[in-house]
Amino acid sequence: MSRRTQSDRVQRVAPSVERLGDGMVNFYLVDHPDGLVLVDAGLPAHLGQLRDHLASSGRSLRDIRAVLLTHGHLDHTGLVVPVQQAGADIWxxxxxxxxxxxxxxxxxxxxxxxxxxxxxxxxxxxxxxxxLHMARMGGFTGKPVHGAYSFRSDQPLDEVPGRPQPVAQPGHTKGSVAYHFPALGVLFTGDALVTREDMIGRTGPSLVSRGFTHDSAAALASLDRLAELPPALLLPGHGPAFADGPQEAAAQARNAGRH
Known part of the structure; x- marks a missing residue:
């Protein structure tokens, strides 16, 4: 019998989008006709889950064309090295x-x-x-990554399948971004806006606590940019999907305030 829990199983959250990870950490696989894209890269111990899931449809790490990182924290970058070694571009x-x-x-x-x-x-x-979960899952064993592609503007990434639109969200880290895939109707918010915040025990749209946030005032201000985006399914780095759109999510996170 498998020891994998329900929250550890791959879940389809939108057409062409699957959630991987576990009950605490999300990362996502976008199945675009032009190639696979990972949005964030989980923790090192998630490698087996990713490999098994790809193998179930006759694919492998070599089929991932790009990894879009919402920010540089270790619970979002754990699989970057093996996926990059398999041929993916890192952004x-x-x-x-x-x-x-x-x-x-x-x-x-x-x-x-x-x-x-x-x-x-x-x-x-x-x-x-x-x-403790991050430590058990190898989060503190990650290695430096070289050769990643960096960007500064909010122009679509034409080289990435689906032409995702980065949306700068400074605050959680200096370089936090969300990624909007207009054609898929999804918005990946990383930790700029989450729906599960374990440090304060909150569920629902919110900012990450100040214990893990570099500049909470900037993070709060960044919500204004999310609120300007068209309707989309929000897929955060932590917590379940939020279906009521960026404007409502930003409003709820703003009302929750900084903690």
């Missing part, structure tokens, strides 16, 4: 590119969080499950 905003080249632990230097984790853990001891 990240230039403001987070140094996190990749210096290794996953460098995020504390390049995008230091506003607050210590200690107050959150004292108030809600169960919140320690998040960092």
């Amino acid at each position: 990240i905003h230039e403001a987070d590119a140094a996190i990749l080249t210096d290794g996953p632990r460098s995020s504390m230097r390049h995008a230091k969080p506003e607050r210590s984790l200690l107050p959150y853990l004292l108030r809600r001891p169960a919140a320690i499950s998040g960092p």
